[in-house]
Amino acid sequence: RFVRPSDGRAQVQLELKGENTCTEAELSICTSSSVSAFKSWSALSCSQRAKVLLRLSGALVQHGQCLCELCDLSHAPCSAPSLIRLVQYYSSWAQLRDSLMPQWTPLGVVAVVLSDDCSFYSLMVKVLPALAMGNSVIVIPGRSTAPAALLFAQLFMGVGPPAGVLNVLTGNDITLGARVAQSESINYMSYSGNKQCASVVCRATAGVGVPVSVSVTVGSICPFVIFETADVDSAVDAVIEAAFKKNKEVRWQLFVQDSVVDSVVARLQLRLTSMKCVSVCADADRLQVDAAVQEAQQQGATLLQSCTAPPSGLQYPPTVLCGVAPSSPCVVTPPPGPLLPLMTFRSNAEAVTLGNHSPHGQAASIWTEDLTLALETAKSLSVGVVWVNSHSVSDPCLPLSGHKDSGTCTDGGQLLLQSYKDRTALNRGPRTPYSRSTPHRIPRGTRSNAFSRSTKHMWTGKACKSESGCSVAVRPPGGGGVLAYCPDGGRKDVRNAVEAALKVQPGWMKKSPSARAQTLYALAKGLESKRRDLAVSINSQTGVSMEEAEKEVELSVSRLNEWAAFCHQVQGGGPLPQSGSALSLPEPLGVIGMLLPDRKPLLSTLTVLGAAVATGNAVVMVPSQSYPLPILTFIQVLQSSDLPAGLVNIITGNKDQLTAALANHSVIKAIWYWGSAQGCQYLQHTCTSPLKTLSLFCQKETEGPEGGLDWTRSEPTFMEELWRKAVQWKSVWIPTA
Known part of the structure; x- marks a missing residue:
């Protein structure tokens, strides 16, 4: 039923905008x-x-x-x-x-x-x-x-x-x-x-x-690409409809191949002459549009308008800005109004570079009669939806995944x-809003336990010195002697690891699922050859029996084999009820930062590592701060494997400091975090610009190595959920007559 506010407060609805308030x-x-x-x-x-x-x-x-x-x-x-x-x-x-x-x-x-x-x-x-x-x-x-x-x-x-x-x-x-x-x-x-x-x-x-x-x-910048092989008349009709008539939520940018730019501009001018002024929402929007047009003209842009812009009011003519540079303010931060920047390109690679220049990744429209060119361009664009010879088409049966700054979920x-679906594995933690004044906020790690002894991390496929030159002692559960010295990483180590991952990830992503599967099978074989050393490290680090440690290594080998088999399970979309066909394609997120759990340190690490690598991602991993020894032993397996150097990078050290470094790195696309409630709060508060996909699991301090999520399970739903966290989706629409 409708309920009137208890104190009768309301706002007048001007043009059906405004609403009641809620106590x-x-x-x-x-x-x-x-x-x-x-x-x-x-x-x-x-x-x-x-x-x-x-x-x-x-x-x-x-x-x-x-x-x-x-x-x-x-x-x-x-x-x-x-x-x-x-x-x-x-x-x-x-x-x-x-x-x-x-x-x-x-x-x-x-x-x-x-x-x-x-x-x-x-x-x-x-x-x-x-x-x-x-x-x-x-x-x-x-x-x-x-x-x-x-x-x-x-x-x-x-x-x-x-x-x-x-x-x-x-x-x-x-x-x-x-x-x-x-x-x-x-x-x-x-x-x-x-x-x-x-x-x-x-x-x-x-x-x-x-x-x-x-x-x-709302406000995403979307490329509209016209190749020389396109039906120019249909493409121009579509860009007029998309930019000035249909979807006002997105802001289009027009990219035209050099050989047909004169033809496109002539047709745009012809169609604009029959159009009326378009309303803008507010006076402030009108001022932004005027300022953008004046600045573009000063930089040498040519205006195509349906009529002369009125001196004031909320009406503005549809305007095409020809010859603007990709760095122009009207391209980088377009104002909310009927403006369409037009830029030219020479090759397919240049068109992709221009289309991916935007921080947004919602949609793109490609116009060409060459299907091979269309599919190659669609695959290279970092957007959630690609329309081929069409635009603004939607259907609920295909996923729409926001890439880059266009969101963290799939609609x-x-x-x-x-x-x-009920997230039973997610520990929501205390309901205490994040505050920068909290005594537990990140980062607050200290180096009070640091030793002035140089040790090595792993990135670019080899052992590298820690930038700090320091390490911390790794001790058995009951205290006592030192088992090993673990590198104490920091922000510079994270930057180095991310750079290494960023270089190798595009090539790994392009490998076929079969090639990735064979690499994971080989990694599992290498793991099995080191099973005795790994079991000893788990036994000495966590205190579990040798029998339990050997069982964890065996499960870890089996888990890698499962992820290798999973590489072939690529899911896609099918035909739609309207004319045409469409594909939904899973794509890797890019570089994923992982802060790993304490429980089952080897098995949990290989479970999440397999999910990320099998789907084409590169990773920067921070092992359990309490139990890092099994992962340091696993580095020997990685170094002798067929994985590209830099695909898997491991940094040990203070979890809070490394969490802050990963959260503030602009290249990291997603963070998988097992840690404190304060760490979860920090990541939710920090990872908003640019947006990062977060998978947060609150790990209670009282759980120890045997508490929390059951990593030994391998039912399909658990594996599929991890697989979904490691991919983003792209839908490609291909209309037919």
């Missing part, structure tokens, strides 16, 4: 209502939940036009057919959940947060899969989507779900989402919108113990459903 008491009522509804909703059978969603699709058929008109008035456009298709797709997954996803457990209460400038479709692509999997949802919409979200909630409650399954809280600040996340009832938060608000949400929720996924769908398809 703490009302927030508490909302979360308790969601918890009660979750018990009823999750208790329903898959068939019953599917029937509710199918009735919702029928309601959208009847009232979808009204909902979409409201979206248009709110400047959050969305089409009724796309919404109906979305509901029908996830109602099918609701029906098949238990048969295709056995042992599935829903998370509980999911919070979905949007920025003010996000589209209504971006909201629904997160809400519907959460509902289909049996979760209850609290929606915190942005200013543009608030009216449509309230109307959708009314339609949804009219089809008969338990009361409280879907809740909408409106507020005038993005931090309302962080206030919701601090509730003990929230189990997961998903954000969609612009990068600035994403950073605010991530920092505000650091330490509250709730996993947060981010989709930066669409079965992969999105995995986000709403």
Whole structure:
């Protein structure tokens, strides 16, 4: 039901923007209502939940036009057919959940947060899969989507779900989402919108113990590439529609091959003459557009406009800036308005370089009649979606994964459903928001135990001296004598290791799955040849019996063989209901930083190492600070293996200092962390610019080497979950007549 704010506060809705505010008491009522509804909703059978969603699709058929008109008035456009298709797709997954996803457990209460400038479709692509999997949802919409979200909630409650399954809280600040996340009832938060608000949400929720996924769908810079083999007329029509008529969330940049640039410019000028001025959202946006145009002209750019720009107001003509440089401000930080920078290139490699110049990686459009050229370019672009001879096409059955600064989660398809699965392995830790004044914050390591004796790390495939020249003593569990001296690494060691990993990772990624599998099989064989030395190191370091140590080595060999076999299990997408075909391709993240657990030091290390290397990543690993000796012994196996030098890099030392160094390195794409709750909070607060994919596991100090996650299990769901953490997805659309 609709609830009026207790104190009657509200904001006037100008152009259907603005919303009521929410008090703490009302927030508490909302979360308790969601918890009660979750018990009823999750208790329903898959068939019953599917029937509710199918009735919702029928309601959208009847009232979808009204909902979409409201979206248009709110400047959050969305089409009724796309919404109906979305509901029908996830109602099918609701029906098949238990048969295709056995042992599935829903998370509980999911919070979905949007920025003010996000589209209504971006909201629904997160809400519907959460509902289909049996979760209850609290929606915190942005200013543009608030009216449509309230109307959708009314339609949804009219089809008969338990009361409280879907809740909408409106507020005038993005931090309302962080206030919701601090509730003990929230189990997961998903954000969609612009990068600035994403950073605010991530920092505000650091330490509250709730996993947060981010989709930066607003403000991303996307390349539109026209090759000389393209149908120029179709390409120009498409770029006009994409840049000035259709999707206002992304900002397009046009790249044209030198040989056809004159033809493209002539056609652009012809089509612009028939276009009217486009509205901008605010006076500040208009000022930014004027400043960008003037600066581009001063730098030698040529303007193509449909008409002369009015001296003031919120109307501006569609404008193409020809001849701008890739370093121009209108290219690097384009303003929110109807501006399209046009740049030229000579070869395919140059086009890829220009397309990957942006810090964003959401989508790209390629225009060519040469299919081989299209697929080669699509594979080389670091984006989540590539449209071939088309643009802005979407379907819920294909994954949309944000690359680089475009997010840390995958929307669409079965992969999105995995986000709403119960994370039993994740220890959420205490719900204490991160504070820089906390006495346990990172970094606070000291070198009080350091020895002035030089030891060596491993990167570039060989032993290298630690930059500090210091080491720390490794002692047995009960104390006593020194087993070995472990290098005490620091920030400079991390930089060296990342540079080595960055050089070798692109070549490793291009190897075939079969070649990567053979390398891992050889690594497992080398590990087996050193099984006695490794077992002795585990026995002396952790204190377990020799029999238990030998069993861990045996399981480690088996785990590497499993990952070698897993290399061949490449999953992809299939045909779509509309004309054309599409592929969904898993790609490696790049360089992954790993801070490894204490339990089963060898087995846990090879489990996560196998997942990363099998999928084409390079790694910088920090072994357990308490039990590093087995990994130092494993270095001998790595040095004699066929792995490319620099693919696996190992740095030992103070975990807090090395965590800070990895978190602040811009090249690291993801961090897998086993450590303290304070370390988890620090990473959530720090890894927002650029965005990093985080997998955080709170390791209790009382667990010791035998507590926490059970690394001996090897069921498919556990392996697949690790595999999903190591990849990002790219969808390639290929239309046919």
